[in-house]
Amino acid sequence: MKHKIIIDTDPGIDDAMAIAYAVAHPDIELLALTTIFGNVQTHEATRNALALLEHWGVAADVAEGESAPLSMPANEPSYLVHGSNGFGEVDIPASTRTKHALDAADYIIEASKRYPGEITVCAVGPLTNLARLLERDPDVVSRLKAVIVMGGAVHRKGNVTPVAEANFWNDPDAADAVLAARWPLVLAPLDCTMPVVFTPDFMQSVAKENPALGTPLAAMAEFYARFYRSHLGIGGCVPHDVMPLSWLTVPGAFRLQKGALAVVTDGPAIGQTLFQPGGTQSRARCFDGRPDHMVMVDTDPDMFLADYMMVMTRHAG
Ligand code: RIB
Ligand code: CA
Numbered sequence: 001m002k003h004k005i006i007i008d009t010d011p012g013i014d015d016a017m018a019i020a021y022a023v024a025h026p027d028i029e030l031l032a033l034t035t036i037f038g039n040v041q042t043h044e045a046t047r048n049a050l051a052l053l054e055h056w057g058v059a060a061d062v063a064e065g066e067s068a069p070l071s072m073p074a075n076e077p078s079y080l081v082h083g084s085n086g087f088g089e090v091d092i093p094a095s096t097r098t099k100h101a102l103d104a105a106d107y108i109i110e111a112s113k114r115y116p117g118e119i120t121v122c123a124v125g126p127l128t129n130l131a132r133l134l135e136r137d138p139d140v141v142s143r144l145k146a147v148i149v150m151g152g153a154v155h156r157k158g159n160v161t162p163v164a165e166a167n168f169w170n171d172p173d174a175a176d177a178v179l180a181a182r183w184p185l186v187l188a189p190l191d192c193t194m195p196v197v198f199t200p201d202f203m204q205s206v207a208k209e210n211p212a213l214g215t216p217l218a219a220m221a222e223f224y225a226r227f228y229r230s231h232l233g234i235g236g237c238v239p240h241d242v243m244p245l246s247w248l249t250v251p252g253a254f255r256l257q258k259g260a261l262a263v264v265t266d267g268p269a270i271g272q273t274l275f276q277p278g279g280t281q282s283r284a285r286c287f288d289g290r291p292d293h294m295v296m297v298d299t300d301p302d303m304f305l306a307d308y309m310m311v312m313t314r315h316a317g
Pocket of ligand 1: 010012013014015038039124125126150159165166167240241
């Protein structure tokens with residue numbers, strides 16, 4: 001049985017790495033991309049999603065999401081990290097297709113009614129669309145197979161402030177609502193993404209093994225890696241957004257911890273992830289009534305890298 005997935009995304013270079021993996025993996029059926037602001041503005045994310053899917057010959061739908069956070073003003077997109085076009089200045093031909101008539105939240109509602117219990121939503125941008133989804137149809141929590149979120153930082157520092165990770169920082173109210181909901185959620189924070197580095201040699205190998213998917217990804221990674229090298233001294237780039245997909249296909253590469261989660265929604269620590277391990281108590285009232293979720297707290301980088309390379313190589317035919 002293939003994994004039916006919808007990726008909620010702000011493409012975005014590591015988003016493109018995740019979309020390519022979903023396209024290449026024989027056990028994944030990519031139903032749709034739903035778009036959100038973050039690395040780019042929402043309309044640019046829609047443009048990029050349509051372009052990627054047509055460039056790679058994939059028939060999945062694209063449904064456009066919210067253009068601003070639930071309540072706070074939008075932050076400036078991460079053009080410094082992902083380039084002015086979201087693809088590290090790599091030119092992907094514009095799509096001739098159009099976005100779906102439904103917006104992101106309504107698309108997921110309709111799809112979850114069409115395939116009750118079968119769809120996994122992989123959210124790899126700010127969580128505004130998922131928060132809107134919960135507002136419009138609270139019963140959706142029982143119709144999705146899983147919600148896997150790339151976001152937050154549990155035992156690690158943040159990447160946009162000392163305590164906040166970008167996706168949570170870009171809409172902390174939405175992130176807090178999503179983590180409070182009683183759906184089968186797995187969180188993939190920086191704790192499981194930062195141990196993995198796509199080096200230039202690795203990306204060149206991906207491009208050699210799979211030119212169609214790998215050549216644009218390797219070119220985008222060059223831009224992305226310059227940011228990591230100059231700001232973090234890392235010899236490559238971190239494929240944050242692939243982790244939710246890899247949890248589905250190679251779960252043995254990850255170590256999990258269970259507990260309740262919340263997000264700071266104002267003040268100097270805005271966007272910080274708060275974690276209370278399962279079975280423990282504390283004076284923090286923010287966890288009252290919240291379910292425990294699974295958190296991916298570490299990754300075996302060798303297992304992850306071997307899987308990514310194998311999937312891209314096998315897909316090349
Ligand atoms: O913090 C990393 C996350 O922020 C990734 O999803 C990346 O694409 C950016 O959206
Ligand atoms: Ca992203």
